[in-house]
Amino acid sequence: MTKIAVIGLGIMGLPMAKNLVTAGHDVTGFNRSRGKIDALVEAGGKGADSVADAVREAEVIITMLPDSPDVEAVVSGEEGVFANASAGALWIDASTIRPDVAAALAEQAREAGLRPLDAPVSGGEAGAISGALSIMIGGETADVEAVDEVLQGVGKTIVHVGPSGSGQTVKAANQLIVAANIQAVSEAVVFLEAYGVDTTAALKVLGGGLAGSKVLEQKGQKLLDRDFAPGFRLELHHKDMGIVTSAAREAGVTIPLGSLVAQQVGATVARGDGGLDHSGLFTLVEALSTRPGDDARA
CATH class of the missing domain: 3.40.50.720 (NAD(P)-binding Rossmann-like Domain)
Structure with a gap:
């Protein structure tokens, strides 16, 4: 003990x-x-x-x-x-x-x-x-x-x-990968839904191939259900992306994808969705998308 x-x-x-x-x-x-x-x-x-x-x-x-x-x-x-x-x-x-x-x-x-x-x-x-x-x-x-x-x-x-400090550096890299993965899965779900695909079946087959990931496994169905109850809040991931981009700048490392995703996370928080689970990044992807039949002027 x-x-x-x-x-x-x-x-x-x-x-x-x-x-x-x-x-x-x-x-x-x-x-x-x-x-x-x-x-x-x-x-x-x-x-x-x-x-x-x-x-x-x-x-x-x-x-x-x-x-x-x-x-x-x-x-x-x-x-x-x-x-x-x-x-x-x-x-x-x-x-x-x-x-x-x-x-x-x-x-x-x-x-x-x-x-x-x-x-x-x-x-x-x-x-x-x-x-x-x-x-x-x-x-x-x-x-x-x-x-x-x-x-x-x-x-x-x-x-x-x-x-000392290395654990936090690796965690920053982890948060970069997770945020980019959530963004990619969110875009894929909106894309699939726009074409009327059986999304549950689609995520199953995607998960069995090279596109499979822990994010797809744990968050995929939640995206389909629009279930964004917080397991890890977006506002905290926003903070983490600030750590990533700042540390990358100090090291002279270019992270173009990370910087873009950091902006997406920040914009989602700015919309008032910081209390959602970080899979709530999906809400901005959906909001920015115009699907067939939508009034693009709305």
Whole structure:
């Protein structure tokens, strides 16, 4: 049994914390809204009234927060992780943040006596619930090995990809691929529907060939059903595409497709659809399309 603190019990953090309880660990959670803490307690975990209380006796600390400023706020200050965690504790940031921020925070964590890892995840809410997340880790090899048993409780594909900040860099690439894939599948569905094709049959055969992908498998039917209940909100993917385009610019890398998709994601959020699942990118594709019989002047 490992004493684990989980800070951030949202769509991803709560199921991850529950899976760690199921795996036999001693899990204490903190979240700004009390209801999520109560849900963890009902699942066999413990609740804390503050970040400081949650991390004080923890051997492993996991943060799962929306953006770089949120992580910085939670780890810094008198009530933050760095000031209250025990020396030698392992800090795993499973949030998706800027690679440069991750590297800078890792250095601050080491100065505070902690062992930092940036370990963003992929797999969405479904992967978090099933404990089948893909985890890309940046940090020291010994620290990665030390948390392997903990990460096995929430993930299926766990890979050390390099030094601090590398996990976030790989996650940025992941978000680029996912957004482009969602855009492509959305365009394909609108195209198929315009020609009256049996779309369910079409997606089945496409999924069995080279066009098959996790996005097509997990999001295809949701597009057909116009089911955009959030598993991963568009506003968060918008933030992630900002990370990708900024990091690419700093590295002198050209990502023309990524830049275009980032604009599509941003435009969809600007239309008021940021609270939809990221498959809601489909709504803009559909809105911009004129089908046979449509009044193009409307």
